Amino acid sequence: MLKLKCWQKHPQEEIFASFDWWNKDFILHQITAERCDYIESRINKALAPQAIQQQQILEIGCGGGLICEQLAGRGAEMVGLDVSEEALAAARIHAQKSGIGHNLYYQHGYAESLPYADGSFSAIVCFDVLEHVHDLNATIKEIARVLAPGGVFVFDTINRTLIARAVLIWFGEHVPFVFPDIVPGLHNYSDFIKPIELQALINLHKLQVHELTGFMPRGLADGHLKMGPGWFKGISYVGYATKDNAQ
Numbered sequence: 239m240l241k242l243k244c245w246q247k248h249p250q251e252e253i254f255a256s257f258d259w260w261n262k263d264f265i266l267h268q269i270t271a272e273r274c275d276y277i278e279s280r281i282n283k284a285l286a287p288q289a290i291q292q293q294q295i296l297e298i299g300c301g302g303g304l305i306c307e308q309l310a311g312r313g314a315e316m317v318g319l320d321v322s323e324e325a326l327a328a329a330r331i332h333a334q335k336s337g338i339g340h341n342l343y344y345q346h347g348y349a350e351s352l353p354y355a356d357g358s359f360s361a362i363v364c365f366d367v368l369e370h371v372h373d374l375n376a377t378i379k380e381i382a383r384v385l386a387p388g389g390v391f392v393f394d395t396i397n398r399t400l401i402a403r404a405v406l407i408w409f410g411e412h413v414p415f416v417f418p419d420i421v422p423g424l425h426n427y428s429d430f431i432k433p434i435e436l437q438a439l440i441n442l443h444k445l446q447v448h449e450l451t452g453f454m455p456r457g458l459a460d461g462h463l464k465m466g467p468g469w470f471k472g473i474s475y476v477g478y479a480t481k482d483n484a485q
Contacts, residue, residue, distance in 0.1 A: 250370060253424055255324035259302025260332055264419035266366070267304060269465045273365060273453075273476075274308040276467060277392045280449070280478040281361050284390035290314050296359040298349050298381070299367030303329030303342070309363075310341035317359075319347045350376040357386040368395040368436070369429045375439060382443035388483040391445060394453060394476040398430035402473045433475055440479050450477040 261267060278290045285293070291313030300306050300318030302325050310316045310333075320326050326344045333339040347353045349364075350373045362385055371377045381391055396402055407427060410420040433450045440447050452471040456464040467476060 250423060251322070253421055254301065254322045257302065257325065257419075259304060259325065259328050261419070265417060265463065266419050268462045270304045270308055272456075272465045273394070274305060274312070276453075276476055277305070277309065277363055277365075278312060280392050281390055284448070284478060284480050285360065285388075290361075293361045294359060295361040295363060296352075296354070296384070298352070298362065298364045298377075299370070300329060300344065301325045301366070303332055303344070305363060305365060306342055306344075307333060307336060307338060310338050314341070314361075316342050318342065318344045319349075319352070320344070321346070321348055350380060352380045352384050354384045356383055357389075358384045360386045360389040362389070362391045364391070364393045366394070368393060368431060369425065374431070378439050378443050378445075382440075382445050382481065385445070385481045387481055387485050389481050390478055391440075391480070392476075392478045393436075394474060395436065396425070396430045396474050397471055398427065398432050399472050402430055403427045405473055433471055433477075436477075444485060445479040445481055447477060447479045450475055452476075 258264065281290050281293065282288060290309065294315045294317065295309060296317045296319065297306050298319050300320050303318060306316040306318040306329065318329060323346060326346060329344050333342045349367060349371045362381055364381065368374060368377065385391055396406065406420060406425050410417040411422045411424070437447045437450060452468045453465055453474045453476045454468040454470045456466045
């Protein structure tokens, strides 16, 4: 018999404050390496081969630090920003246990009002965040402001489609053995973003989009779902944009 989750929505702030970030059974944990493969490849493509090892990278919405730790392990100097003090505490504790705290700095802050000077970072990463911010336009404007001329912005988000709604909300929020980390209230369908909308907003703030592609299942390995770039953008998609050197 199919076991369903208790249908009780929780505020997103509450969900992120109590989230089990480093649970290896969670889909979010399982796809971190593939996401970071994409991030690293696009940073290197936009800047220079092996550029990730020479960059101070800002991750907006770092949560418990999964992407920050993975990229720090690849040689990047990471700055992680998040609105949740509880998530940041989990990130700091895990970084200390992992022995890579010297390459990481975590800070409380908001995507809509970044606490950094203009042109502070040559690379900015924003995954699992754009569909949660309170003001998407202000967020993209701030990203464009703190991104250095010639810098690269790598992102992902969820497409506003019926299939995304069905998979992530109707199904994902109710079936724990498939998506144990998707709890009722985690996503709001109205906050999902169509690729054409995001591209227009990024272009509005004078960043040039070089790629928008799906991030889709690539089969199973060791009992875990593997993800990677692909043609299907119906649920989630990734991309990157750059800032002109003249700005």
